[in-house]
Amino acid sequence: MQDSNLTSNIVVLISGGGTNLQAIIDACKAADYPGKVVGVISNKADVYGLTRAKNAGIAHCVLSHKDFSSREIYDQALIKQIDLYQADVVVLAGFMRILTPEFVQHYQGKLINIHPSLLPKYQGLHTHQRAIDAGDTDHGVSVHYVTEELDGGPVILQAKVPIFAGDTAEELALRVHEQEHRIYPLVVKWCCNQRISMHNDTVLFEGKALPASGYASE
16 A cells, blocks of 8 residues: 555546535545645636636646547547646546546556446446436445546445435435435545556456446445
């Protein structure tokens, strides 16, 4: 594990309001938190997540995908920007971009994402309504390492929430968001102090392989 006197540099990529970004910023205020958000990058201007970064005194910028002629060229520019912040951990927090293999490989093992379903269920969008439509009795959120497969990297940690009769997608989303804000800062902490790692599409927690559902699924 990392020396307790060292602080890892966290870079967060966003496309919207940044509620998970805020949860991580707040967690970093604890004296024993082993990481610090040193940069926030958004592919969209005028999103509230950038205001959150500004309010916290964190370096931030807009790198609009609309200014680049291809996904590959955009991701190359994104890599350069992230590397300027000397990132140890790269956190996708509502970053609505499909990443190129080159980007994923560049940050392999230190790139994580949060997805609003109990993966491998409901990869992609509209997860809350899909869970309701399927008649599921529980739903949830997964934090996972990012690999070249969309929402397909190994799960680090999951949290479950119940689905009640008559739930709307909006009501279910609120329940899921509450858990997101609890587990994402925890997984980022594990990344910062190197309690977790990825080896051959398996998550290791303090050197021991975790099951497919991650550290916990309750």
